[in-house]
Amino acid sequence: MYFIHTPVVWQEHPSLVAGMLHVGDITPDADVRASVAAFEAIANKRLANTPEGELPEVQAWRRAFSRMGLKPTQYRCASESLLRRFRKEGSLPAIHPLIDLCNAVSLAFAIPIGVLDTSRIIGGITVCHAKGDEVYDAFSGETEHPDPGETIFVDESNRAHARRWTHRQSAYSAVRKETRDVMIVAEAMHDTAAEDLSRLVDALCRVLKVTKTALLSPAAPRFEFEP
Template sequence: MTGLTFRHAEAVRSAHPGLAAGALYGTDVDATDAGSPDVVAPRVAEYTARALARLATGPESQFSEVLAWRRAFARMGLRPTQYRCASESLLRRLRKEGALPRIHPVVDLCNAVSVAYAVPVAVLDADRITGPLLEVRPAHGDEEYTTFDGRTEHPAPGEVTYADSAGRAHARRWTNRQSGHSAVSGSTRRILVVAEAMHEGGADTVAQALNALAEELTAHGPVTPVTTLLTTAAPEFTIGLGARTP
């Protein structure tokens, strides 16, 4: 059995002391649900309704959770209105269109929980990550990032990304844009979910979001989730990746 350890580099934690993060590992994702997103539709509707109710009181740009990420992006030298964190982008789309795109049951749940709690929630196909380490760290500049349309990009040196042991980048600009290489698909059986927050009280928000996801994944089984909160005292989450069951 091989293992995969997820963590944030010390350089990232030092630059962003307000970071709160947690991870979830789920096995036995049922590929037969990949073409049937309606199985989670009622739950997705409930979470998006919560987000819409909050949006009715003011735009996402005023949310404390979003403002904290905008400040973090500004510290990284990025224009916050040009590069938005994933939760802000989803909330903006929800506000304008009234609904989120339907992709895959697991992705739909993660997106719905993301808007309900207003924090970025990334879900990756764990079998598409090369271990033993997946680290949120400044890029060296030679990492390979695959877009959803199959193009290859290289994050700029210093850009914060999710980088694995093979030098593959699984995100651009941290929580801005996820890679198509590790996106959940019909062949996905194991997932790694990461929730991150920057606002005051973010640790509680992350815990609530991950607990909600764990409950939903269990209810729509047979996914078996394990969750953990990541702190400066316990910054790593290690999972075992044995031979995958066909």
């Protein structure tokens, strides 16, 4: 299985860096509460000094969304949406230990993180511009088709696993009780993206049973692993 960005995506977003992890032996009953609390404390400290919209990690994604023709305050990257909810409500709902952990890490680093069940992916994931005929399963239960030219995650079966890049993941490959093997992707474009993604990957490696990691760049654009 693989994860890649097309050359066009790298050309349009030359500051992009992606942190990749392959994680197996996922269980729905792992206790991650201490780790979640530690990462949420980091997020609280950051938000006490700076609103989420002014964080450099979020501002970089807002600029990227603008370049893609999207209104940044209408379509927010996933980390900004999580930070807004966390700031307003003081916590995030528990969903699944792996998702709770990755959401907390995303809050701490202000970097969007996608977690995809590899059993629901055919071949691999390519980040590219949509043709418009791809199939996307929304969490509402509706089936959608991305807009032509929209940046998406798509597999070899023409199924879109994310729309508007880091805005929203598909329900189809979302982590569920039966999930045992996942691909995790974190993407950033701010000035210290490479250093911060390296720290983010290390942070997840300290908690999860990670089988392979990588930092993707134009010089090393492909992540491959055996699910």
